[in-house]
Amino acid sequence: MAHRFPSVLRNLLLVTLLLGAVLLAAALFGLSAGSSGVSFSRTLAVLTDRLPADSVAGAIFWRIRLPRVALAATVGATLALGGLVFQALLRNPLAEPYILGISGGAAVGAIIGLTAGLAPFPGVALIAFLGSMATLGLVLFLAAGRASGKDSLLLGGVMMNAFCGALIMFLIALSRNSQTRQILFWLMGDLSLFTYKQLPLLFSVLPCFGVVLLLARPMNLLLTGKENAAAMGVNVGAVTFILLVATSLMVSIAVSLSGLVGFVGLVIPHIFRLLLGSDHRVLIPACLLGGAAYLILCDLLARLLPAGGEMPVGIVTAMIGAPLFIFLLWRARR
Amino acid sequence: MTAGVDVRSLQIAYGRTPVLRDISFSVPIGEYFVIIGPNGTGKTSLLKAVAGLLAPAAGQIALFGRLAAAYGRREFSQTVAVVPQQTSSDFPFTVAETVLMGRSPHLPLWGLERERDYAAAEEAMRFTNVYHLAARRLDQLSGGERQRVIIARAICQQPRLLLLDEPTAALDPAHQVHILDLMERLRREKGVTILMVSHDLNLAAMYGDRLLLLKEGEVESIGPPHQVLTADRLAASYGCPILVDEGPLGGVPRTIPIPEKFLD
Numbered sequence: 001m002a003h004r005f006p007s008v009l010r011n012l013l014l015v016t017l018l019l020g021a022v023l024l025a026a027a028l029f030g031l032s033a034g035s036s037g038v039s040f041s042r043t044l045a046v047l048t049d050r051l052p053a054d055s056v057a058g059a060i061f062w063r064i065r066l067p068r069v070a071l072a073a074t075v076g077a078t079l080a081l082g083g084l085v086f087q088a089l090l091r092n093p094l095a096e097p098y099i100l101g102i103s104g105g106a107a108v109g110a111i112i113g114l115t116a117g118l119a120p121f122p123g124v125a126l127i128a129f130l131g132s133m134a135t136l137g138l139v140l141f142l143a144a145g146r147a148s149g150k151d152s153l154l155l156g157g158v159m160m161n162a163f164c165g166a167l168i169m170f171l172i173a174l175s176r177n178s179q180t181r182q183i184l185f186w187l188m189g190d191l192s193l194f195t196y197k198q199l200p201l202l203f204s205v206l207p208c209f210g211v212v213l214l215l216a217r218p219m220n221l222l223l224t225g226k227e228n229a230a231a232m233g234v235n236v237g238a239v240t241f242i243l244l245v246a247t248s249l250m251v252s253i254a255v256s257l258s259g260l261v262g263f264v265g266l267v268i269p270h271i272f273r274l275l276l277g278s279d280h281r282v283l284i285p286a287c288l289l290g291g292a293a294y295l296i297l298c299d300l301l302a303r304l305l306p307a308g309g310e311m312p313v314g315i316v317t318a319m320i321g322a323p324l325f326i327f328l329l330w331r332a333r334r
Numbered sequence: 335m336t337a338g339v340d341v342r343s344l345q346i347a348y349g350r351t352p353v354l355r356d357i358s359f360s361v362p363i364g365e366y367f368v369i370i371g372p373n374g375t376g377k378t379s380l381l382k383a384v385a386g387l388l389a390p391a392a393g394q395i396a397l398f399g400r401l402a403a404a405y406g407r408r409e410f411s412q413t414v415a416v417v418p419q420q421t422s423s424d425f426p427f428t429v430a431e432t433v434l435m436g437r438s439p440h441l442p443l444w445g446l447e448r449e450r451d452y453a454a455a456e457e458a459m460r461f462t463n464v465y466h467l468a469a470r471r472l473d474q475l476s477g478g479e480r481q482r483v484i485i486a487r488a489i490c491q492q493p494r495l496l497l498l499d500e501p502t503a504a505l506d507p508a509h510q511v512h513i514l515d516l517m518e519r520l521r522r523e524k525g526v527t528i529l530m531v532s533h534d535l536n537l538a539a540m541y542g543d544r545l546l547l548l549k550e551g552e553v554e555s556i557g558p559p560h561q562v563l564t565a566d567r568l569a570a571s572y573g574c575p576i577l578v579d580e581g582p583l584g585g586v587p588r589t590i591p592i593p594e595k596f597l598d
Contacts, residue, residue, distance in 0.1 A: 006430065214444060227382075227416075232411050232436075273425070277431065
């Protein structure tokens with residue numbers, strides 16, 4: 001039967017296949033580029049078992065490049081999904097974990113945890129989570145019950161961000177090993193300090209993806225307004241709570257492993273909304289795969305562009321994302 | 335006989351401030367029931383209470399012979415659909431997607447729509463004459479088209495009770511009549527019970543089987559239009575002289591608020 005309804009299943013398959021291929025290509029690029037000169041063909045050789053894992057090339061591949069690409073992919077997916085969820089919950093297309101100051105709160109929490117000498121998990125991750133929930137609560141409180149809710153939300157986020165940035169530098173300045181490198185890591189995001197031992201913590205964000213994916217339809221209904229969603233059988237309070245907790249948790253983990261990487265949650269959902277519409281059943285997988293590929297490629301630029309060494313990946317994402325934010329703000333006000 | 339809506343001694347309060355006091359009324363299945371009254375008398379609160387969006391401070395609401403509180407969340411939204419005053423969104427859903435959302439209460443959490451869901455959505459869109467707009471985005475439509483889409487979504491929900499909050503407030507006279515004719519057809523062809531809040535006394539009189547006049551959170555009068563819409567009652571409720579005469583259409587009362595310059 002030919003009808004006018006978009007086929008969710010077909011879009012889903014198409015998105016998964018296409019973006020899966022894009023992610024695979026990005027990952028191969030990411031795995032083959034680096035200062036050590038382990039080339040694309042050598043990478044393939046390691047992957048296809050023709051080079052042993054204990055060779056130099058094998059060690060570089062398994063211990064350095066693969067964890068790094070896994071980190072970029074997972075953080076990218078997390079941040080893109082985080083943006084998508086906050087945009088749906090707040091019904092504001094400009095909301096994003098970094099812009100709202102939630103990433104900043106998580107970073108402050110993580111630094112406090114590290115300074116206190118806690119274990120990365122659950123100690124540091126938990127305090128980072130509390131930090132993100134605290135800033136989230138404050139930003140929501142600031143924006144609640146105003147006619148200009150959308151703008152005061154962004155304004156509250158910007159101030160929260162500035163405050164958290166100052167706190168980050170303050171805390172690092174107080175600590176004994178205060179290095180510029182560390183400040184840069186937290187403020188601009190940096191994927192280079194990650195080690196393969198942190199992989200289990202990194203992958204602990206995956207269940208959060210599943211939770212969000214399950215709530216795709218309620219998220220669609222929430223976009224049309226809380227009362228609309230409630231009238232359509234959505235338990236608005238429960239869904240909102242679960243989504244906020246799952247998102248804050250995964251963003252906190254991403255932040256404690258990679259610092260403040262901004263605007264991924266703005267750029268990726270926006271591109272896919274333009275291409276695919278607003279159905280979260282398609283948007284969520286698209287943002288996961290697309291966000292992963294995007295941050296791998298941004299990280300590639302961060303590694304390849306500087307003449308010597310590399311730069312924090314947050315510089316790349318901000319140089320792409322901030323102008324887009326300004327453009328969207330300008331368009332929304334017209 | 336079971337009623338579509340049965341409200342008993344309902345009280346609603348925002349914090350400590352009571353909005354509705356001791357409201358009782360009953361709407362038979364298949365009736366077109368209109369709630370009227372001045373601004374701020376709690377019309378919308380009453381509608382939201384029946385929609386389950388506002389918890390009563392006291393009293394009971396029963397729908398089709400069962401307490402509203404006894405319904406499961408999904409079951410409730412399979413029974414009751416709400417058309418709000420206005421719908422706006424920054425997110426670009428298409429008309430077809432919006433109407434299909436009406437199937438949500440009938441589908442599992444992550445179920446994909448099936449052929450019969452598409453069929454229900456198509457029928458609803460044809461009913462409100464928006465099928466030709468199916469691929470358009472909601473934010474590209476006029477106010478009247480958008481309201482027809484939202485009504486199609488409510489119809490797609492296949493409710494037994496339809497709650498309308500001033501569905502025609504932002505529309506021109508032709509669109510007002512068109513939308514309310516649709517409601518009348520829905521009631522006639524599908525036996526849907528309709529509960530509507532309206533500011534327009536003339537439309538209320540023409541479409542409503544019975545009216546409920548609210549005044550300061552209490553029921554001032556319930557009954558057929560010619561009983562409720564009397565000059566004395568309206569003047570007392572609205573605090574403004576209102577002329578009532580027999581209208582040219584089927585003897586339905588016609589009301590005209592009287593401007594100061596015509597008073598003497």
